[in-house]
Amino acid sequence: MHVMGIIVEYNPFHNGHLYHLNKSKEVTDATHVIAVMSGNYIQRGEPALVDKWARAKMALSCGVDLVIELPFVYAVQSAEIFAYGAIKLLDSTNIVDSICFGSESGDIKALTKIAEILAYEPNSFKSSIKKYLKQGRSFPEARQIAIAEHLKASSNILATPNNILAIEYIKNLMRLNSKIKPYTIKRISSGYHDVVIRDNIPSATAIRNILKASNMHKINGTMPDICYEELIKEFNKGKGPVFIEDFEMPIFYTLRKVNKRELMEIQDVSEGLENRLIKYSREAGNLNELISHVKTKRYTMTRIKRILIHTMIGIKEQDLKIFNANGGPQYIRVLGFNEKGRNLLKLIKERSQLPIITNVRNTAKYPALIKSMLEIEARATDLYVLGFKNPLERKAGRDQMTSPIVV
Incomplete structure (x- = not known):
């Protein structure tokens, strides 16, 4: 058995995601796949198009075996905090052998070299960042220039979003002294920020822009049929798209x-x-x-x-700060699984110190930190559903009432 972890948002699941998933299985020889997925809000500070259970179903229908939730307090954060939460969660399962992520670079050695600087922060590097921040530059810009100075080379690798996340993933693996081996796949076709659909592998940004303009038919062919059908089903219920x-x-x-x-x-x-x-x-x-x-x-x-x-x-x-001081994510929240995923859950239960949570109807039974993180998640979902078009779908308590998706 070789268990591969991936960190995803699937907002929504499109052909590029399918390529990444299949290619990742190929390069790692994975037999099982765990996806850590953002819940109802995504890293860039927006609500997801459709809720986390619909997106988990898409993932399971396309080849993921187990979907676990990245808690809200880590999902809607800078790349550094987002990556820490996701990597910590994968590492805490104690069953993941590898992780594979997309990047514009596609060069794991180059990404690792920069990750080492960020993981161990030499004094000269920290001084450079402070200097450029004082000049009024944004933190990402200051960091990019400081790395270029430290490496005495171009730092263009830090100018693109998937490279930035990839470096943060590797950095956190180093800091956690994790046994998980990193791999990367070069991103193909559309860029992360592309706003128009040019081929059948678009960016999720382009798909969201098309949907914002109410042109649902234009995204047909950009995602697996089963995912397109799931989107239509959710939209017909008045449960999206949410912006x-x-x-x-x-x-x-x-x-x-x-x-x-x-x-x-x-x-x-x-x-x-x-x-x-x-x-x-x-x-x-x-x-x-x-x-x-x-x-x-x-x-x-x-x-x-x-x-x-x-x-x-x-x-x-x-x-x-409190969550980080106490180990980061406090639990493994299951959003969905298939039969292979059920076997993974049995292994995680044997090897992980984190509790596996499938039902949150009664949070009172959990220790204070777990209870607090679950309550934040429930509050986030209760507000998320207010974005649904159908008033009948806006009732609170969905986090407590919804069971994991089983495919």
């Missing part, structure tokens, strides 16, 4: 209600950003206007959107 604009009023309500001190406690709010958020939440009339006003060269649009989601759900910086 951040669907939370415009809850976000404005929250920002106009909180005070400066409360906003300063929110994860990722720092250096006076709370003042900009309060000021422009009172002056802007829609979400896009708010984001464009708050955004600066140093504070990216993605960071602003993550902060808006954190504020709406109420995630404080202290929450993350």
Whole structure:
């Protein structure tokens, strides 16, 4: 048995994801696949198009054996924190042999070389970052220049999103002294940020843009038929597509209600950003206007959107610090599995110290930290369903009532 881990969002599952999954099995000789998947919100600070159970079903229908959830407190974060949560979760299963991720580079040696710098942070590297931050550069930009200086070579490898995540995955494997062996596959066809569909392997961004324009038929052929059918089924139920604009009023309500001190406690709010958020939440009339006003060269649009989601759900910086101080993810939450996945769960139960959770109807039975993380997840889902088009689907308690998908 060779168990491969992958870290995914599948928002939605498209042909590029299928290529990555099949190619990853090939290069690692994997017999079983565990996917750590973001729940109802994704890393860039937006809600998922359809809920986590629909996306888990897509994954299982296309070759994944077990889907476990990356808790919300790690899913909607910077690449560093996102990667830590996902890698820690895979490592904690104590059954994963390898991990395979996509990258624009496709060069595991080059990615590993940069990951070593980030994992061990030489003093000269840290000094360079501080220097460029003082010049007003964003952290990603400052880090990119500092790495180029340290390597005495171009750091263009850090200019693309999948490379950045790949490096963070490797860095966290090093810091955890994990036995999991990393592999990478070169990303093909469309880039991560491509907004138009040029062929049958588009970016998820392009698919979401098409759906935002209500052109469902244009994405036919860009994803496996079974995934396209699942999307249509969810949309027909009025359970998607969900976009951040669907939370415009809850976000404005929250920002106009909180005070400066409360906003300063929110994860990722720092250096006076709370003042900009309060000021422009009172002056802007829609979400896009708010984001464009708050955004600066140093504070990216993605960071602003993550902060808006954190504020709406109420995630404080202290929450993350407490979880990290106590080992990161507190449990293995199962979203779905097939027969091979059922066997994986038996192995995990034998080897992992983390509890496997399939039913969260009664959180009172869990220790305080597990209970706290589950309650944050439930709150995030209760707000997520407010983005559904069908009012009958907006009832709270879906996290407690929904069982894992079995394929």
